[in-house]
Every structure is written in structure tokens, then in C-alpha cells.
Amino acid sequence: MPSISMRAPLRTLSWLLVALPLAVHAQEMPGLDLSSPAKDKGKVAAPSPTAKPAPAAEPGTPLEKAVGVPGEADAALEDRVKAVQRKGFIKQNRFQLTAFVAPTVNDAFYEKLGVGGMLAYNVQDSFAVALRGAYWFAFKSQYVKQGAFAFQSQLLSSQLYGTAMLDGIWSPVYGKFAWLGKSIVHFDAYVIAGGGLAWSATSGAPRNEGPHVAGDLGAGIRFYPNDWTCLDLGLVGTFYADQKDTALPGNIQKVVAITLGVSFFVPTRFEYYYP
Amino acid sequence: MTARTHIRVLLAAAAIAAAPPVARASEADAFENKIVPISGQLYGKGGRFELEPLAALSVDDAFYAKYFGGVRAGWHFSDFWSVAVTFQGGASQPTSSTSLCTASQGCKAATPEQLWQVPGDIRWLGGAEVLFSPVYGKVNVLASAVLHLDFSLIAGVDFIESQKVLSAAQAAQVASSGGTPGNVGAPGMHLGLGTHIFFASFAAVTLELKDYLYFTDIGNLNANKLQNQIFVELGVSFFIGQPSR
Amino acid sequence: MPLPRTLLLLLLAAPGVAGAQGLGLDLGGPQKKAEPQKAVPAPAAKPAAPMTLDAINVAGRSAGRQRMDAAKRLYDDKAWESAAVGFDEILRDRSIAAEHDEARYRLAQSLEKLGLYYSAFSRYEEILAKGPQGSKFYYNALDGLFSAARHMANDRVVLAGTARLAGEKMPAEYQDRLNLLLARYHYERGRALLESGQAAEARRELEEARRLAGQVRPGATSAAIGSDVGNPTENLAARARFVDGTALYALGSEPQALDAFKDVIRLTNPRKTAQSDARVRELAFLQLARIHYEHKQNRYAIWYFGKMPWGEPLWLEGLWESSYAHYRIGDYEKALGNLLTLHSPFFVDEYFPESYILKAVIYFENCRYPEARSILEDFTRRYEPVYQELVRLTARKVPPSTFYEEIEQGQKAGDADRGSLMRKVMKIALTDDAIDRLNDSIQQLEKEMDEGVAGRGRFARTALGEDLLQRLKADRARLVEEAGARARQKLEAERDDLKRLLEQALRVKIEVSRKEREALEASLAKGAPVNVLRPYRYTTAVSDEHEYWPYEGESWRDELGTYSYTLTRGCREGPGRLSSP
Numbered sequence A: 001m002p003s004i005s006m007r008a009p010l011r012t013l014s015w016l017l018v019a020l021p022l023a024v025h026a027q028e029m030p031g032l033d034l035s036s037p038a039k040d041k042g043k044v045a046a047p048s049p050t051a052k053p054a055p056a057a058e059p060g061t062p063l064e065k066a067v068g069v070p071g072e073a074d075a076a077l078e079d080r081v082k083a084v085q086r087k088g089f090i091k092q093n094r095f096q097l098t099a100f101v102a103p104t105v106n107d108a109f110y111e112k113l114g115v116g117g118m119l120a121y122n123v124q125d126s127f128a129v130a131l132r133g134a135y136w137f138a139f140k141s142q143y144v145k146q147g148a149f150a151f152q153s154q155l156l157s158s159q160l161y162g163t164a165m166l167d168g169i170w171s172p173v174y175g176k177f178a179w180l181g182k183s184i185v186h187f188d189a190y191v192i193a194g195g196g197l198a199w200s201a202t203s204g205a206p207r208n209e210g211p212h213v214a215g216d217l218g219a220g221i222r223f224y225p226n227d228w229t230c231l232d233l234g235l236v237g238t239f240y241a242d243q244k245d246t247a248l249p250g251n252i253q254k255v256v257a258i259t260l261g262v263s264f265f266v267p268t269r270f271e272y273y274y275p
Numbered sequence B: 001m002t003a004r005t006h007i008r009v010l011l012a013a014a015a016i017a018a019a020p021p022v023a024r025a026s027e028a029d030a031f032e033n034k035i036v037p038i039s040g041q042l043y044g045k046g047g048r049f050e051l052e053p054l055a056a057l058s059v060d061d062a063f064y065a066k067y068f069g070g071v072r073a074g075w076h077f078s079d080f081w082s083v084a085v086t087f088q089g090g091a092s093q094p095t096s097s098t099s100l101c102t103a104s105q106g107c108k109a110a111t112p113e114q115l116w117q118v119p120g121d122i123r124w125l126g127g128a129e130v131l132f133s134p135v136y137g138k139v140n141v142l143a144s145a146v147l148h149l150d151f152s153l154i155a156g157v158d159f160i161e162s163q164k165v166l167s168a169a170q171a172a173q174v175a176s177s178g179g180t181p182g183n184v185g186a187p188g189m190h191l192g193l194g195t196h197i198f199f200a201s202f203a204a205v206t207l208e209l210k211d212y213l214y215f216t217d218i219g220n221l222n223a224n225k226l227q228n229q230i231f232v233e234l235g236v237s238f239f240i241g242q243p244s245r
Numbered sequence C: 001m002p003l004p005r006t007l008l009l010l011l012l013a014a015p016g017v018a019g020a021q022g023l024g025l026d027l028g029g030p031q032k033k034a035e036p037q038k039a040v041p042a043p044a045a046k047p048a049a050p051m052t053l054d055a056i057n058v059a060g061r062s063a064g065r066q067r068m069d070a071a072k073r074l075y076d077d078k079a080w081e082s083a084a085v086g087f088d089e090i091l092r093d094r095s096i097a098a099e100h101d102e103a104r105y106r107l108a109q110s111l112e113k114l115g116l117y118y119s120a121f122s123r124y125e126e127i128l129a130k131g132p133q134g135s136k137f138y139y140n141a142l143d144g145l146f147s148a149a150r151h152m153a154n155d156r157v158v159l160a161g162t163a164r165l166a167g168e169k170m171p172a173e174y175q176d177r178l179n180l181l182l183a184r185y186h187y188e189r190g191r192a193l194l195e196s197g198q199a200a201e202a203r204r205e206l207e208e209a210r211r212l213a214g215q216v217r218p219g220a221t222s223a224a225i226g227s228d229v230g231n232p233t234e235n236l237a238a239r240a241r242f243v244d245g246t247a248l249y250a251l252g253s254e255p256q257a258l259d260a261f262k263d264v265i266r267l268t269n270p271r272k273t274a275q276s277d278a279r280v281r282e283l284a285f286l287q288l289a290r291i292h293y294e295h296k297q298n299r300y301a302i303w304y305f306g307k308m309p310w311g312e313p314l315w316l317e318g319l320w321e322s323s324y325a326h327y328r329i330g331d332y333e334k335a336l337g338n339l340l341t342l343h344s345p346f347f348v349d350e351y352f353p354e355s356y357i358l359k360a361v362i363y364f365e366n367c368r369y370p371e372a373r374s375i376l377e378d379f380t381r382r383y384e385p386v387y388q389e390l391v392r393l394t395a396r397k398v399p400p401s402t403f404y405e406e407i408e409q410g411q412k413a414g415d416a417d418r419g420s421l422m423r424k425v426m427k428i429a430l431t432d433d434a435i436d437r438l439n440d441s442i443q444q445l446e447k448e449m450d451e452g453v454a455g456r457g458r459f460a461r462t463a464l465g466e467d468l469l470q471r472l473k474a475d476r477a478r479l480v481e482e483a484g485a486r487a488r489q490k491l492e493a494e495r496d497d498l499k500r501l502l503e504q505a506l507r508v509k510i511e512v513s514r515k516e517r518e519a520l521e522a523s524l525a526k527g528a529p530v531n532v533l534r535p536y537r538y539t540t541a542v543s544d545e546h547e548y549w550p551y552e553g554e555s556w557r558d559e560l561g562t563y564s565y566t567l568t569r570g571c572r573e574g575p576g577r578l579s580s581p
Helices: A004-018 A020-024 A062-067 A142-151 B005-022 B168-177 C005-012 C014-018 C063-076 C080-092 C094-113 C117-128 C138-149 C155-163 C172-195 C199-214 C236-250 C254-267 C278-294 C298-307 C315-328 C332-342 C354-365 C369-395 C400-412 C421-430 C433-461 C463-526
Strands: A080-086 A095-103 A110-124 A127-140 A160-179 A183-200 A212-223 A229-242 A251-266 B049-059 B064-076 B081-094 B099-102 B106-109 B122-141 B145-163 B183-200 B203-218 B223-240 C546-550 C563-566
Touching (some): A110 A251, B122 B183, C063 C094, C080 C094, C117 C138, C199 C236, C236 C254, C278 C298, C315 C354, C332 C354, C354 C463, C369 C421, C400 C463, C421 C433, C433 C463
Antiparallel strands (some): A110 A127, A127 A160, B049 B223, B064 B081, B081 B122, B145 B183
8 A cells, every 4th residue: 555655745646636637627528429320430440359358467577476466458358347238128027918929839749829928017127927818729630631641650749729827937137139230229038938728629518627737948039129028039938738539648748949029028118216 | 821930930930020129128138239249259150150960950840850960161251251161961861750550460560652642751851041140149047057049040952852742542552563762952041040159269169950842743743842941050160260350 | 616527518408499390370460371391302303393484474563573472373373493503593583672571471382392401591590680670581491491490400500590589579379489599509608618717607697597487488499389390399497497497507506406307307207298399308407417426425326326227328427427326336236347348349439438436446446456457458559559549630730621521521421431530539529519519410411412403403503502502511611610720629528538537547557557566565575465366246136127147248238227337246245235136
């Protein structure tokens, strides 16, 4: 630590420098030209590629042992610098109403398209509880016929009609990207998991087994175009037990679908709690 | 044509492609339209050659699951555009959907004669593609790790060699002669999405989802049918050269 | 006490002030017809209509009236070039002096329609110089003056023009704007008189500025005098209060000045008014920050600096000044973070040489001597050549216009010359607000000359065209002289300041060397380092409302201004943490 006797000139120097803004820049107003995306700002000379912060080199000379050795040429990389920026979208304490479509990606024979909605409440900005429901429509692909021909057999499937789930949604991951070198888009990634009920062909007549216990697990990303909407892209698997035929044992049915959704938030505006 | 997976891929691609122009953190980006989004980009691809050994796994298969390995070589004109050539091949295996179950005899695998009558047994494929990477970004995972990545839209043309799909009669004939159906090649195309996850200035993990489209004759139907084949490709890309800025 | 930039900041309120809204109100007497408000078109790309007038039926009407009617028909048919020539010919004909008053006004209108705003402005000024009794079109000309003024970059021309209108009675919605302009005019005069040492006269001018600003009605906005697509509606009441605040500051009444600026903030609250006028709001925050900083109320200053909206023209300046406030309270983390933004590649063209000194001092105070030294060496390497160039430029005995021509050349330097000295030096000159505005005016004049007049083919060869070119050339020459003279003064001032900074850098380097020597002697004597560089704490924890991004050398524009340093090593305890997320 500098001794007191050395502090005085140091402080004088410091205050001298501190007084500079008024003295040096008196009578003028430097202007920052942010008025237009001038071409000369398009290609900014980038610094030479820098690696992640490297540990300071080992001191060699007695002076270096006494005062240390500078590491990176850019002192900022030697020290720890962080950017703490505000999120562009706050979800906490807001309701979220989502409409989605969900084409399946794991059944080459009976493709399904889910159409549904979700009502969620964001307890925290990174956690929400949600009620999800969907109707499922099935479409037979060309492979059913080909398989029937080739194997001279019937392809059994669990015909899913609807699902209703209670889920938790956790968003531990956030990110952003630059689009075409122009705009910045923020997004977050979430994991969704929960349980509920699934209705299939065996739920109703003639077998009348009622709804099946189901679970779901998935992940996705969300983009936020404005204060009250978001675009959702996810991959969610719904699992339920079903016995396609009384002659066969029951097993876990897996319906994995890509979800494409649009969400609306209520209230439509948000406030930052922290200044 | 049914609503097959390639439409899903297109939908997903469209969702991603359409999202950014409207999805933005408007209040958090006060300098939009004034200065470029990024300066001193850490990981650049423009002006570099890319070499990627890869492994590929087919998904959403009806009859055959494929386990491929391959290689891709590409040239990046800029951070946004690149071209590449790719080749991959490997082994295929019948899926569980080809198990035949009866009440009395349980489940057993389909015979080769039966399997020769269904499509999807791809031997190898090779092609050229164009990649458009409008997105470069970073992801913070649990506030402890930051990953830099990009996203790409992929389109290309291919030549796909697969096992010939026989009719029942042809399959019986081949089976009785002790032969194999032989292969048939067909031109095709593919669409896909990809991402590079950079871990060094010269290397990145590459993950791609591609939907290959090609026509093949189905013997039993006596018709030429469009085939969808989705592959998930995982590889490590090595970038050779210095990025142009 | 010097009057720093707080006063000059008023100039930055000018663009909006000068940009009067489109005016559609007929201010003429009962004998005048209402002038329809037409949109000002872009200069016509095609050659003008023929320069001759149609055959005139002289039966029953005076020749002068007939010529006037013919010219007005051309105007109504949007043949503005021909109409302008026609009105000019009427003015040149002494035998029809009865028509000159209207011809003068119509000519000004035609020139405005052609996009020749400077020319139109001066013609309107000629009409206004005659006074309300001297011209039937006085109030129409006033209308036109405001209309042309909003297209002009240099508000000083507008200010000088409106100063002559002091005392004139006009409708309330125009009166507010006029009072505001006059208030600014008297304020500028007062400031200039203060600089020249005429305190008593300056006080009178400043008091007059306050009086005029006080006459702007509460709630007055530019929307009352017609909408202007493309120009945001100005909050005249807030701007008047801002002028009042700066005058109070110049008069030494700082508490009252603070109240005035706080009133501006209240009046421009976007949640309470549609005319939030971002420009004056930003200025008010900056003024409040500076006054608190001046009185060593650093935390208040930091708070106000933080309220300045991101991305606005003065934001970077506020960021720089807040770095000093953070330094004063020992918040080195935030000070260095702000400096990181200033030194990012985005702002490599901006001129903040002192920021390197501050950065070096911070590292010095944390016993990071090698880093302090390298920062100072970087500063010297960057700015020593700039200083030498400034010495060379200012030592020349050349006319002022030469300085301006070099500014022009510096602006035209392309990407390849981006790092060139010339460009840096000229960027320094353009940091002066007055020079920047003069530069904009000159460019506007040149465009009016080249495209507006000379580019119109036959129009340029008419007597009117030649007269316009002559006047514009004279105006340009006058502005070039003024810009050049100011540029010289600016470069001389910056040369001297840069010299002081280079000397300071040398003194700090000497201190660094001394400390290094003492540390070496102590460690040699003890056999171990004396000043142990202790590791600091670093946290990645942020609130749910924030995102944490470690800086790895890659700058994202939405992270600018949010950087926070943690010195990983140093001889101080980590600074007391502010209430940051």
C-alpha cells in the first residue's frame, strides 16, 4: 500500500485529473454521430482475435517478482469483466396464453398433428407452471400400405385423441444472436416436464379404459418480438401406457412432436423492479 | 404427398427464419440501426476452409435405421454464405416396426425376403450443399458457461444409393436364387438446419438436421414414391485459415 | 467560474427548435387569400418548363397585374421554376412596382417549393425587414420563414433572423415558438458577453432570456401549429424551461437551475405526456448530472447520468463523465467498465484521450503498475502523432477557409483511411457543436447550389438563377470562413489540451516508475514482494431481470455501458459494492 507521504502527490494528481472534464471540455460539446448507419461504421476494424483470459505469466526478473507481470495486452482480458445487461423481456408474475401446433417426428406410419393451447403462470422469470392440452389428428403415411404388402400383416398403433398435462417450465438458459449482422434477438431455452392424462382409442368404447396416465418431457426456445408476445419452438415427448390390442402386452407409447407456438402475455407490459 | 417430416423441417426452418425480423429485444438494443451488432467477433468463418468428420443417425425411420459416418468439406465465402460437399455411408438395421408378432408365436424379426420389399435401406449418399448462416450468437448456461454458436439453413443436391425395393414375386425369386436385390441410385435433394458450437477459434461441434428427399420405385405398388429420410449429423469442424474481416 | 458545456448544451436543443412544424394558418389580413399548405417536394429531376410566359390578354387589366396572374397560374400548375422566374422578372421591372410586394413573397414561396430553403429564407427575411406596415405579406412571410427554417441545419441563421422579430405581435401558437427562439438568442448573446468579460451586459441578456422563456405558455407544443411528418413534436414549454435553467446557471443561481431542469424532466415524462421530447429530456438529465458532479455530489450525478437514454447522441458523453464520478467514489469497477465501452471498436473514431489517463490512474491506484505503464504507452502511441499533426496544422499561416477545406477532405476519407491522422484530427474539429452545425449548413448550401440551382439546366442560366448562385456562394464563403476560424480555434485548444494530457501521462509514468523502483527495493530488501497483489472476489450472480455475459474480447452493442470490471489483482480491498444486480 502506498505510504501516507506518497499519497498526497498521488491525490493531487488524481484531483487534477478529476478536474479535467470541466476545464478541458469547457465551451464545447463533443457530438457522437449515431444519426445514421454510416458505411464507415459497417466494417469496424476488429482487434486481433483474443483467446479467453490467460493466467498471468510467471514473474522472471526481480522487478516482475516485485510488481507482477502483465498478462494480456488488453488488460480487460486479464481482469474479469462482465456485462450485466437488462433482459429485454420480463415474464415474472405474468400469465401466458399459448396456441400451438405439434407435428410428430417419431412415427413414420401414423403421423399425428397436435393442435392445442397452454395457460401458464410465470412464478419467477425462469420458472412457470402450466396447463397444456391438445387434440391430436392422425394421418396414415405411405409406409402403412407398403408394410402391409411386404409383411402381410396389420400395423397396430395407439390412436391418440387428446392430452391434458400439468407442467413445470424451467428456463435456465438465455442467449442472444445477431441476425444478418443487423438486429439482436434475445431468446431463452426451457425445459418442460410434467404429468397428466392422455385419451386414446382404448379410452372409449368398446374397451372403455378411460384416460391413461401420461407424462411429458421436452425442451424448446422462445423468441420475444415485443413486450407481450413470444414465438415458441420446442420438442416435447408425451408418454403414456396403452395396450394397442388385447392380444398384445401393453407398453409405453411415445409421441414426440415439434411444437410451434405463439404466446400472449397478460399483463401486456412489464416493469423492471431493479433500477 | 402426406404431411411428412420434410414439411416439419421446413416449418421449423421457416419459424426460425421468420422469427428474427420481428423478434428483438427492442428496449435493450438502443443502438439498433446505428452501429453493427457485434465488433471483434471471436469466431469467424469467412475466408476459411472447413473440414468435418461426422457421424449420422437416421430418425423417424419406418423400416431401416441408418448409422453412418462421413466427411464434409466446405468453403466459407463469408460469415453468412458457404458451400460444401459431403459423403457418408455406413450400416443400416431393421427397426422394431419390422418385428412381426402373432398371438401364438410371439414376435420375430421379418425375413430378408420381406425386408427387400420396403424402402429405406440407404447404402451411401453424397452431394453438394449451400449454407446460409444469418445468425451468430451466444448462450449463457446457468451463468457459468457461455457458448458461441451460429445457425444455418442448408439446401443441397445429392446422389443417393439405396437397396432396390422389390415386389413380392421378385423378392421370392431373388431369395430362391440366393442372391441380393442389388442397389439403385437416384438423385435427390436435402433441406436442413445446422449449428456450429465453437469451442476454439479453429474448431466447433457441428450439429445438423437434414431431410433428404429422393424418389424410388416401390415394387409392390408398381409406383415411384417420394422418400423422406431425416438424418441427425454430429461432427467436429476444423476451420483452416484466418478469418477474413 | 468558467461556463462549461452546460450552457453550450443549449445549442443541442436547436435542431428541434429550428425545425418548426409545417404551418398552415393564414396570418394575412382580410384582403389576403389563405395560402394552402403544400408539401415541399424534392427538387425536380427533369429539366424545367419553358422559361417564357403564355401570351397575355391585356384587355381591361394592367400589364403588371396580368404578369402577376400569369406567374401565379404557373405556380398553381406546379411549374415552380417558371413561376419563380416570372416573379423575379416582375421584381426587376421598376415600372410595375405596385406588384413588387406580392412578387417578392411569391418568389420566396416558389423558391421554397423548389427546395431552395436558404434562398427562400433570405427572401422571407427581406419581406420581414420591411415590418408589418411595410408589406401586406408580413405574416405570410413569417409563416414561410418558420417553414423554411425547419429544413435548415444551422439554427444560428434562424436565431439571427428571428431576433429581428422581437416585439412583434402574432397568434399565440406562433408566439410561443418565437419567444423560445428569442430566449435562446438572448441566452447565446449573454453567454458570448460573459466570455468576453462584459458581465453587466451579459446579465441583462440572460435576464431577458429568462423573461422570454417565461412567456412560453404552459403546455405549449409545436403540434399546435400543424403536424410535421418526419419531425417529432417538440415540447416548447419544456424547452423554454430548459433555456430558463441554463440562464439561471449562467447567472449563478444553481439551486433554481436544478429546479428548472427537474421541471423539464417532469414536463417530458413519457408516461404523462405525448410530447416527451427525448432531446431536451436527455439534455436535462445531463445538466442535472453535471451540476451535482460539480458540487461533488457524485452519487446523485451517477444517478442522473444513468437516466440518460441509451443510444442518444449525448449518451457516450454522459458515460465518459460518469466514469469520473464512479472514480471519485472509488467504484473502480464501474469506472473501468464505462471506459471499456468508450474504448470498444464501435467508438474507435470518438475522441476521448483523457479516458486513457483515467484508466491508467485507476490501475496505478490499485498497484497494477505494469498495466498502468502499458496503458500510458498506448495513449502516447495513439495521441502523440495526433498532437504533432495538430501542431503542424495550427502553425501554418493560412486563411481560415483552408481549415474548413481540410475538414471536408477528412470527411471524405474512406474506409481505407479510417485510421488516418487526418480523419482523427478532423473528427476532433467536428466534436465542436458550432463547427458541426456550420459544416452541415455548408453542405446544405452546396447541395442547394449544385443540385437546387446549377443542376436545373436553363433555370440556372436565368437572371434569377445567376443571382441565387451568387448569393449562395457568398453565404457559403461566409460560413466557410466562420467554420474555418472556429476550426482553427478548436484545433488550437485541443492541441493545448492534448499537450497537457501528454504531460500528465508523462508525470503518471514517472510516478509509476518511482513506485516500481520502491517496490523493487523493498522486495529486494525483504526477499519477498511487499505489496501483495490480493485476488479480488468475482461474482456471476445477477438478478432475474438481468443477463450476465463475461467479456471475452467480443463487444455486443446492447452490452455497451453495462460493463463492470473486477480487478483480479490489486493492493486494495475490493471496493464497497453499490446496490447493483
